[in-house]
Amino acid sequence: MKALFDSVSIRCSRLITRAYSTSFSLGIRCLSEELRDPVYAIYGFVRFADEIVDSFHGFNKESLLKRFEAETYKSIEEKISLNPILNSFQETVNRFGIEHSLIAQFIKSMEMDLTQRAYNTEAFNEYILGSAEVVGLMCLRVFSKGDRQLYDDLKPHAMRLGAAFQKVNFLRDLKADHISLGRSYFPDVDLSQFDEKEKKIIEQNIAEDFDEAFKGIRKLPRSSQFGVYVAYVYYRALFNKIRNAPSSLVMQQRIRIRNRHKATLLAYSFVKHQLNMI
DSSP states (O other): OHHHHHHHHHHHHHHHHHHHOHHHHHHHHTSOHHHHHHHHHHHHHHHHHHHHHHHOTTSOHHHHHHHHHHHHHHHHHHTOOSSHHHHHHHHHHHHHTOOHHHHHHHHHHHHHHHHOOBOOHHHHHHHHIIIIIHHHHHHHHHHHTTOHHHHHHHHHHHHHHHHHHHHHHHHHTHHIIIIISOOBOSTTOOGGGOOHHHHHHHHHHHHHHHHHHHHHHTTSOHHHHHHHHHHHHHHHHHHHHHHTSOHHHHHHSOOOOOHHHHHHHHHHHHHHHHTTOO
């Protein structure tokens, strides 16, 4: 029965999410039950593509990414894939009407990672659009459950939240991206001379993204609001920790939120949600 294969497939997507991201796993578990698996499916898809360009050294990354892209569209068309991650993703795409243009924009950003090493403002904005903002829109398709007006109203806020998350990741991973992968995402920033002035400019931009994103979180349905808010609170806390660290430390190590602190943030978020104080 295909139902059994579909069940196994989504279990694989859950496993991928929990293995690679404790923060997003935490947020997804706080969504209403019917929304969790579609978001796991989206995360599994974007994580696999990201792994191709970031981790599969010694292999033909370009060829692997092109194959992954072709198999993605084929699975959506045929409504099945022998790749369990793609099988879960195609079901979510077909069920919630996720536009192929969002997928194409995401793949384009992954392709940029194959060749781009330093970004100007135009390239940076395009990369953020594909790698983060459209992922927020894929999730919003799930959260809005076919309500086009809700989707249109929350679209700019979902994009800003995706952008904020990605930019925080860039700040957190400055050392790994620069030394291990030879990448410098932030435009007009010389990482060999990264200082407090440059750091503050980047942080101001991220803070503005968070502020605009929060306006949309307050308008989300109850079914998705708590989960998105948990992810927002976690990333805002991570951002604040990076903000309070000197630029030299940010370049030397990957700043993290301890699990004990995550538990505190979850409890805080739960109380705010239950009291309708978001």
